[in-house]
Amino acid sequence: MREPPATRAGLGMASGPAPTDPWRNALGTRATAVERASLGGRHILHSPTSGAILSTDECGLAILSDPVRPLDPAAALPQEVMDTILRSWEAAGLFATAPEPFPDPVADDGRSAGYARRYATGRGALSLRTDDPVLARQVDEILWNFAAPAAEACPDPLRLRCVGCAGGGLGLFRDGGPIWGRASRDTARYLIVREAAEALCGADQVGAVLHGAAVLAPGGDALLILGDSGRGKSTLAQGLVAAGCGFLADDHLPLHVDGRRLLSFPTGSAVKPGGRDLDEVRRLLARHGMRGRHRGAVGYLPLEGAAPPGAAVPVSAIVFPEHVAGAAPGLARMDPEAAFTAAIASGTRPARRTATIRPLVDLFAAVPAHALRYGTSSQSVAACLDLLAA
Numbered sequence: 001m002r003e004p005p006a007t008r009a010g011l012g013m014a015s016g017p018a019p020t021d022p023w024r025n026a027l028g029t030r031a032t033a034v035e036r037a038s039l040g041g042r043h044i045l046h047s048p049t050s051g052a053i054l055s056t057d058e059c060g061l062a063i064l065s066d067p068v069r070p071l072d073p074a075a076a077l078p079q080e081v082m083d084t085i086l087r088s089w090e091a092a093g094l095f096a097t098a099p100e101p102f103p104d105p106v107a108d109d110g111r112s113a114g115y116a117r118r119y120a121t122g123r124g125a126l127s128l129r130t131d132d133p134v135l136a137r138q139v140d141e142i143l144w145n146f147a148a149p150a151a152e153a154c155p156d157p158l159r160l161r162c163v164g165c166a167g168g169g170l171g172l173f174r175d176g177g178p179i180w181g182r183a184s185r186d187t188a189r190y191l192i193v194r195e196a197a198e199a200l201c202g203a204d205q206v207g208a209v210l211h212g213a214a215v216l217a218p219g220g221d222a223l224l225i226l227g228d229s230g231r232g233k234s235t236l237a238q239g240l241v242a243a244g245c246g247f248l249a250d251d252h253l254p255l256h257v258d259g260r261r262l263l264s265f266p267t268g269s270a271v272k273p274g275g276r277d278l279d280e281v282r283r284l285l286a287r288h289g290m291r292g293r294h295r296g297a298v299g300y301l302p303l304e305g306a307a308p309p310g311a312a313v314p315v316s317a318i319v320f321p322e323h324v325a326g327a328a329p330g331l332a333r334m335d336p337e338a339a340f341t342a343a344i345a346s347g348t349r350p351a352r353r354t355a356t357i358r359p360l361v362d363l364f365a366a367v368p369a370h371a372l373r374y375g376t377s378s379q380s381v382a383a384c385l386d387l388l389a390a
Contacts, residue, residue, distance in 0.1 A: 027086055028067045030095040036061065037361040040336045046350070046357035050093035050100055053344055053357065055337060060085060102181035106171035113163050119146035123202035123310040125157035128192060131164055135185050135192075137294040142193055142251075142268045144291060144302055146200055146309065158199040162188050189295075197252040197265050198351055201310040207257035207359030211347035213237035213269070214253050214262055216246030216306040217388040221316035222262045224253060224367075225384075228346045231321050232380070235275035238301065239381040242280035245388075246306020248313065257354060259362025261312040266305030273297045278377050317387055318369040321380055329379035331370045331387060339369035 035046040043061045045054045056064070062074035063082050069075075074082065093100060113129035115136040120126075125148070130136050140147065161173045169182035172191055180191055198206045212226035213233045223240070225233045234250050241247050247266055254263040268291055275281050276299075290299040307313055320334070320342055334342075340360065350357055370387065374380040 024068045024083075024086070027090065027095055030097060031064050031067060034064060034094055035357055036064070037358055039340055039361050039365055042337045044340070044357055044361050045089075045094060047094050047096055048350075048355040049098065050096035051349065052093035052096070054089060054092060054094060055341065064089075102178060104169075104182040106165045106169070106178055106182050108161060108163065108171060108173045108176065108178070109166070111163050113161055117143075118148040118157070119143050119196060119200060120148040120155075120157070121146060121200045121309040123205070124199045125155060126160065126196050126199040127157040128160045128162065130162040132162065132170065132185065132188075134294055135162060135170070135189060137292065138185075138189050139192055141291045141294060141300045142189075143196055143200075144268055144300075145266050145305065146196070158195060158203075160192060160195060162192065193267065194252050195352075197254045198353060201254045201263040201265055203351070203353045205256055205263060205310065205312075206254045206351040207259060207354050207356065208255040208348065208350050208363075210253040210255055210343060210360075211251065212253050213250045214248040215240045216248050216313060217316065218244060219316075219388065220314070221388075222248055222313045223384060223388060224262065224315055224318045225321060226318060226343050226346060226348070227320045227322070232275075232323055232377070233321065234270045234272070235278065235281065235377060236321055236380050236384065238269060238271070238275065238284055239278070239280040239377055240384055241269075241303060242283050243381055243385060247303040248306055254351075255359050255363060256312050257351075257359055259359035260366060261314050264305050264307040264309055264311045264313060266303065266309065268300030269303050271299045271301055275377075280377070280381070315363065315367050318364075318367055319372045319384060319387070320369065321372045321374065323375070323380075324373055325375060327373055327375040329372075329374045329383045331372055331383055334369040334371055336364045336369070340364040 035048060037044045042055050045056060059074045062070045063085055067086055113131045115130050115133055117128040117136060159175055162170055165171045165182055170188045172180050172183055172188050194209055197209050210226060212224055214222050214224050215237050217223055225236050227233060249265040250267055250269040254265050256263055284301055288301050291302055372383055
């Protein structure tokens with residue numbers, strides 16, 4: 001899944017006629033709603049309305065503070081340069097007054113959804129109805145640890161409907177309104193579990209949901225494994241669990257609103273064909289078995305959580321793994337802004353309910369992040385164990 005990635009302010013030529021003073025004045029009013037947070041030597045800009053996330057410097061921050069008469073260090077810039085920056089930000093959605101429409105929008109036509117699922121913890125609940133039996137089974141495999149008996153009344157659940165659309169695809173609706181456009185089953189499943197991460201861990205506790213995996217180190221802190229799909233995050237987490245770490249979460253990582261702690265969300269841990277033959281994964285499969293394979297060749301390890309769902313665990317380190325065949329293992333410290341940008345590019349986003357960038361900025365400002373390069377699975381596990389022991 002991809003949502004609009006973070007971008008930097010560009011200085012290319014603007015198209016169209018030069019903006020008028022009323023345009024700048026109106027932009028100045030809308031700029032007051034933009035959230036700002038410092039990270040290293042940069043400033044992160046966020047629109048709670050559109051979800052746009054950008055990065056700028058002191059000069060850009062001065063322009064944002066007053067688009068008509070910016071203070072130093074932007075005061076000496078030509079107006080056309082400032083207009084170009086403002087136009088690029090406006091095009092990215094930074095000044096939006098309403099959410100952007102979803103691509104290929106859908107509407108709920110009220111069709112029957114005969115498959116009902118309920119998931120609950122002491123912190124929240126989710127009710128799902130769908131007409132797609134395969135999707136229902138896939139979600140069950142992932143949220144197996146949270147299943148509530150059908151007869152059990154879940155207190156004030158988040159209500160989701162995922163039903164087929166005229167013309168194909170699925171529509172996903174939350175409390176009657178769409179949360180995406182026409183979706184594939186994979187996209188719908190991703191979004192359902194992301195909503196579950198907030199609902200089941202306590203929506204008032206969740207400040208963001210990161211894309212990755214997480215384990216509990218022997219010392220009691222969490223290690224976050226982040227990055228794009230296909231980087232081996234789940235397999236690395238499974239190797240660390242086999243080596244004695246505890247399992248905390250896979251794929252969707254709820255971050256506490258304080259930006260310093262991860263909330264335990266022990267879903268099924270995905271086992272992909274490439275990892276099934278690794279010794280450490282085979283040991284886990286022999287011990288725990290694997291839940292059904294309703295997602296093609298992907299199965300799920302039903303690992304018990306090392307902490308109760310929604311329990312807050314301090315984060316001590318972050319790694320972004322990358323497999324390079326034949327490479328020697330190596331850890332390189334990442335600049336906080338580079339780590340933040342990599343996380344955003346791989347699908348990390350602020351929580352829907354809190355809609356603030358601050359927890360994510362605080363996480364990457366306070367917790368060291370490392371690029372992990374490795375040639376074999378055993379090398380990546382050993383490098384992470386060394387990092388946790390340091």
